[in-house]
Amino acid sequence: MIPLVVCDDSNMARKQLIRALPAEWQVTITQATNGQEALAALRQGLGQVMLLDLTMPVLDGYETLAAMRAEGLACKVVVVSGDVQDEAVRRVKELGALAFIKKPADPEILRSTLLELGLFDPKAAPTTPATPAQSSVLDDLKVNFRDALREVTNVAMGRAAALLAKVLGVFVQLPVPQVNIFEVSELHMTLTDAMRGERMSAVCQGFIGDGIAGEALLLFHDSEVADMAKLLGWQPKDDNETSEMLLDMSSIITGACLAGIAEQIDVRFSQGHPQLLGQHASIERLIHLNQRRWRKTLAIEVSYSLEAHSIHFDLLLLFTEDSIKRLTHKLNYLMG
Structure with missing residues (x-):
């Protein structure tokens, strides 16, 4: 039996990954929800092979690989991550990972990767599967x-970050996304607290498909717009040209993120044209203008930041209350 550590903060991701393992691979499985737990398992001799996520709280995948190297912990690591930026792949291999597989792991790709690395030999496996x-x-x-x-x-x-990284020529740092159900007053308080009075420009884009509807809200910090224009090679002469740039950026980020969700849950979203909700406005004003549309909402928060730059994008996906039942059905089907 090969001691295997599956490290990911998401129960769903670990479930998908364990399902994708070759049925006849003789392994004992130890689960870890962050890098700190994974390192503890390795120190106890519970990991000869590890399947490692990158975006995690406490200790992420990069930090885990660096700590393994510093401590001299012997374990063969395959990274399985949703962060598919070319730079992410390069960095993990530089830190000692043997291979990179994008999420959700395809069973055939996982099998062939394990075979190529010599971590799994079907000929040596007993005839009875290890199911x-x-x-x-x-x-x-x-x-x-x-x-x-x-x-x-x-x-x-x-996927959205990988596209953004190519457009801007930078490495995009990814957070763990937050999922909450808010009343409009709670949404107001959360956003106001997060922005602390900063001036914002916001782009909103509606989407609908298969009984699921909502709006994507992308918030740009006004203090960072000039730096973003410089990265893009733009020199906006006035607010109109700045608006055009923000709308273009919103189409890239929002479009890629919605497409990634739609593909996984097997829906097709129709997207409205992105609209500038406010420019140089306070978040309080933006919420006030839109509170009727956002009465009670399922909110997904993603905050992208660009490495070596003081630039952040705050993406909110706001689903209508009526969408939750259909989303639940789709996610249950996905889990099989």
Whole structure:
């Protein structure tokens, strides 16, 4: 039996990954929800092989690989992540990872990767598949709505980041997305607290498909717009040209993120034209202008930041209350 560590903060991601393992691979599985737990497992000799996520709280995948190297912990690592930026792949391999697989892991790609690396030999495996142990682990993994939606968003935002990285020529740092159900007053308080009186420009884009509807709200910090224009090679002469730039950026980020979600839950979103809700306005004003549309909403928050630049993008995906039932059905189907 090969001791295997599966490290990911999402129950859904770990469940998908354990399901994707070759059925006849003889492994004992230890789960970790962050890099700190993974390192503890390795120190106890529980990991000869590790499947490692990158975007995690406490200790992320990059930090985990660096800590393994610093401590001299011997373990063969395959990174399985939604962060598919070319630079992310380069960095993890430089830190010692043997391979990179994009989420959600395709069973055939995972199998062929394990074969190529010599971590799995079907000829050496006994004729009886090792499914009972894996089935036991899978039965114990309970996935709730919030965790499932967070993981679907995690994969989608990784694809959006990869596109953004190519457009801007920078490395995009990804957070763990937040999923909450807000009354408009709570949404107001959360955003106001987060922005602390900063002036914002906001682009809104509606979307609808298969009983799921909502609006994507992308917030730009006014203090960072000039730096963003410089990165893009733009020299906006006035507010109109600045608006055009913000609308273009919004189309890239929002479009890629929505496309990533739609592909995973098997829907097709129709998207409205992006609209500038406010320029140089306070977040309080933006909320006041739109509170009727956002009465009670399922909100996904993603905050992108650009490495070595003081530039942040705050993306909010606001789903209508009526969409939650359909989303739940889609996510349940995805989990099978």
